[in-house]
Amino acid sequence: MSSSDNKPERTLADLGVTRPDQVASLFAEVRAQFDAKASEDFIEILWKEWRDQWLGRKSGFLSRITDNWLKPAAPDLKRTVGACLNDLRAHVEAKIEERRLSIERNEEEWSLARERVDLSLPGVIRPVGSHHLIRQVFQEIEDIFVSIGFSVVEGPEIETLYYNFEALNIPEFHPVRDDMDTFYLELPKGALTPLLLRTHTSPMQIRTMEKQKPPVRVIVPGKVYRRDNPDATHSFIFHQVEGLAVDADITFCDFTGTIEYFVKQFFGSGVKTRFRPSYFPFTEPSVEFDVSCPFCGGTGTAASGGTCSKCKGAAWIELFGAGMVDPAVYGFVNYDARKVSGFAFGIGIDRLAMLKYGIDDIQAFFQNDVRFLRQFP
Numbered sequence: 138m139s140s141s142d143n144k145p146e147r148t149l150a151d152l153g154v155t156r157p158d159q160v161a162s163l164f165a166e167v168r169a170q171f172d173a174k175a176s177e178d179f180i181e182i183l184w185k186e187w188r189d190q191w192l193g194r195k196s197g198f199l200s201r202i203t204d205n206w207l208k209p210a211a212p213d214l215k216r217t218v219g220a221c222l223n224d225l226r227a228h229v230e231a232k233i234e235e236r237r238l239s240i241e242r243n244e245e246e247w248s249l250a251r252e253r254v255d256l257s258l259p260g261v262i263r264p265v266g267s268h269h270l271i272r273q274v275f276q277e278i279e280d281i282f283v284s285i286g287f288s289v290v291e292g293p294e295i296e297t298l299y300y301n302f303e304a305l306n307i308p309e310f311h312p313v314r315d316d317m318d319t320f321y322l323e324l325p326k327g328a329l330t331p332l333l334l335r336t337h338t339s340p341m342q343i344r345t346m347e348k349q350k351p352p353v354r355v356i357v358p359g360k361v362y363r364r365d366n367p368d369a370t371h372s373f374i375f376h377q378v379e380g381l382a383v384d385a386d387i388t389f390c391d392f393t394g395t396i397e398y399f400v401k402q403f404f405g406s407g408v409k410t411r412f413r414p415s416y417f418p419f420t421e422p423s424v425e426f427d428v429s430c431p432f433c434g435g436t437g438t439a440a441s442g443g444t445c446s447k448c449k450g451a452a453w454i455e456l457f458g459a460g461m462v463d464p465a466v467y468g469f470v471n472y473d474a475r476k477v478s479g480f481a482f483g484i485g486i487d488r489l490a491m492l493k494y495g496i497d498d499i500q501a502f503f504q505n506d507v508r509f510l511r512q513f514p
């Protein structure tokens with residue numbers, strides 16, 4: 138009922154209603170107005186407002202009709218007003234309840250619809266991370282060496298001069314230090330010994346032998362640091378895997394056989410290895426291992442007929458340094474050089490990975506460009 142149409146606020150006498158048929162048509166008018174509203178769409182809050190407007194105890198339309206129409210009605214109209222009011226009340230209450238139920242039903246349907254799981258919808262794709270290629274190559278190498286009896290150990294990246302140089306037979310003014318004179322840590326005044334970021338994983342040869350009596354068979358994967366200017370094959374952080382085997386009767390044949398086994402497992406049985414004399418202060422004799430170029434099949438000629446771009450026509454690619462452990466090193470770890478022998482190697486992992494996976498620039502490993510990383514899931 139509109140507020141301008143405030144008939145329930147006035148008495149029947151005021152409204153000029155004096156006959157029962159006028160009463161009936163007045164109630165019909167009120168009922169029509171109620172019905173017009175009852176067919177509208179309700180949300181719960183509007184339904185409550187509507188309910189109170191009609192059924193509110195004091196100011197609801199039905200209470201106003203009771204007070205203003207029924208109570209003061211002339212005796213000859215009272216019966217008709219009473220009957221019409223009862224009809225109207227029953228109608229209003231039933232309709233209001235009906236709408237309440239329908240609101241409740243709608244809400245249930247809504248919440249069911251909201252909660253319904255549509256299994257036909259595409260799933261949420263959560264990107265799964267993967268290991269960095271360097272980590273994967275570490276794993277490949279570890280698997281190969283573990284399968285022939287080596288164990289994996291790790292060591293500190295911050296080293297003393299003793300482990301990084303001296304115990305490896307590199308005394309203070311040895312020219313080899315020039316390449317490796319590298320990142321020193323700023324220490325508080327009075328610190329006992331300078332510390333540096335290790336330049337190779339070889340200090341772990343010493344740390345391992347200090348802890349363990351022969352036989353020793355370990356590999357040491359890890360990060361190393363050098364003051365090298367970055368270019369396509371140099372980085373100031375890179376990765377190595379150190380290897381060390383020491384026992385009562387290890388020979389040069391054991392050494393080359395082990396390396397050959399590793400290289401064939403890693404690159405495939407088609408590759409050949411060779412070694413050339415080299416020099417490291419902590420191995421004697423020292424060698425550089427080369428592998429026949431896996432890209433041109435060790436011919437130096439690319440499939441197109443031109444020079445192989447990977448080995449530059451040399452047919453061989455330098456792999457890593459190695460050698461038989463220099464007896465002088467055993468002196469630093471209290472091994473009896475007359476009773477033991479062994480070999481050691483230090484593989485540069487970044488260059489090895491570049492070679493195997495055809496990567497042209499070492500810097501790609503450190504740039505974290507997902508377009509690069511995604512190529513090695």
Ligand code: FA5
Pocket residue numbers: 336337338339363365370371372373374375376377379380417420456457458459460481482483484485486487488489499
């Ligand atoms: C050494 O570091 C010796 N410790 C290896 C060794 C261990 C010899 C045990 C004998 C016995 P070298 O300086 O050559 O050796 O480095 C080993 C490998 O590290 C190189 O073959 C190369 O693959 C890699 N490497 C060296 N410098 C860099 C650099 N700046 N960036 C990326 N890789 C490097």
